[in-house]
Amino acid sequence: MTARKFTPAIKSLFLYLLLFIFLIPFIMILMNSFKKTQQFVESPLSFPSSIGFENYANAFKKMDFLQGFVNSMLITVVSVILIVIFSSMTGYLFVRFKWKVNTILFFIMLASMTLPFQVIMIPLVMLYGNMDLLNMKSTLLFMYLGFGIPFGVFTFHGFIKGVPLELEESAYIEGSSRLRTFFQVVLPLLKPVVVTLVVLDVLWIWNDYLLPSLVLISPGLKTLPLSTYAFFSSYSVDYSPLMAGLIMTIIPVLVLYLFLQNQIIKGITEGALK
């Protein structure tokens, strides 16, 4: 009996140990982000002799953190709002109005979800470059909307199919318009799917590198992942501020994760199983 009780404890301990090893890369960077470059090079394994924030101040300036953060925030928030609004409306349209054009469009969107970004990237940059639309935040927002639509429509389509018609019908009888019915009666019911979609899209857009690196060129427009490149622009890399910069870039998502852990895990699971 004692042996049986004992095993789970050992198993837990083993897993915590494994987790610790798994997170060592992260811990190493965090620990060394407080050291001067020389101390880091001489003894990367020791604890920092004092907790100094010079590296952070340094990195903050070097990567223009504030600008990058504001840009990332703006692009993520606005893109996600646009994706949620327009894909929920389109999902609703495709479920409730079974016109031929809707069926065809829905099929094309589903098929497009198999396309990797790499197949679209070159003509995309070429076309928008020809129209002189590159190097603008609004173009990037528009592109995220376009790339986010198929999965958004697909997600809402699946959920709206299960929403009973009666509620909408009674709203129509009371003389509500199609648009008002959607926003007042249907949209509030979609909350669980909205959460899933927001989680997935925020993580995607916040961390995305390739698309913004192709669209945004001016330094003032750069998002956080693009700003980290600043540490590699000179021939030799100054590692201490780099590590501080990496930690600062990771922290916003980590804070979000601590608060919305359950929703994020749920969103990831649902997104993957579709």
Place this chain on the structure above:
Amino acid sequence: MNKKMYLRNTGTFLLFGGPAVFAFAAVVFIPFIVGLFLTFTNWDVRIGDSSLVGFSNYVEVFKDKTFLTQLWFTIKYVFFTVLISNLMAFFIALALTSGLKGEKWLRTGFFTPNLIGGIVLGYLWQTLFSQVLPYLGKKYEWALFSSSWLTNTDTAFWALVIATAWQFVGYLMIIYIAGFSGVPGDVLEAASIDGANRSTILRRITLPLSVPAIVICIFISISRSFLTYDINLALTKGGPFNSTELASYHIVQKAFLSNQYGVGQAEAVVLFAVVAVFALTQSYLLKRLEVES
């Protein structure tokens, strides 16, 4: 009346679907079609001129030794990344569904690397591989770490695999956990009452019943790792001497550094075909192992 209805429906379509359909067409659909067309032209940004060249871009792709070497390098990278990340995720998920205390915390911890974007994650590992591990190698005279892994093709390969697998494990673990919760508890209990030991239960019950989760995880990890760009850029920058350029990285270079849009796009189409063949073949093969509980 009919005409009025038609107008009203057109209005509804434009109002509800207009913005989404427009953005989708302008960002995904039209570029995709233009992209297919592009592979049959010799479009060059420097000249700004193009003419139809038939299949010569595709011929070029298959004659390009560098691209073929890199495609093979990518396939090896995908194989080991998928293998390692799925094995780890599978067993961690298995341990985290056995009713231990603190499962939620452990799950949260293992998932964390997945929140970090590829570029930041790549720089993080770049620091470890180029600074910390060589330090250990020198201090404790470990030949394995005596020089930076990133300066040698073979070790840089493993650096790429490790960094990518580190990112994937948490994500795949979540899917495996969801898959295992579909394995009915009474079946497991019946088996253990009948005297089946742990490894028998794993082989005969848990494994067959979680085939759907395995198919999804392998599908996702294959298609993602084939398209790796960020980690490649941040960790090795394709070096030393372009020997660790993954296919996706090569395509970006070809198009935006060498300005060969036509060939670059043809390579992207070929890469897409390769990914599709691998991902669908594994689904087809593994799905046949599926059973019902």
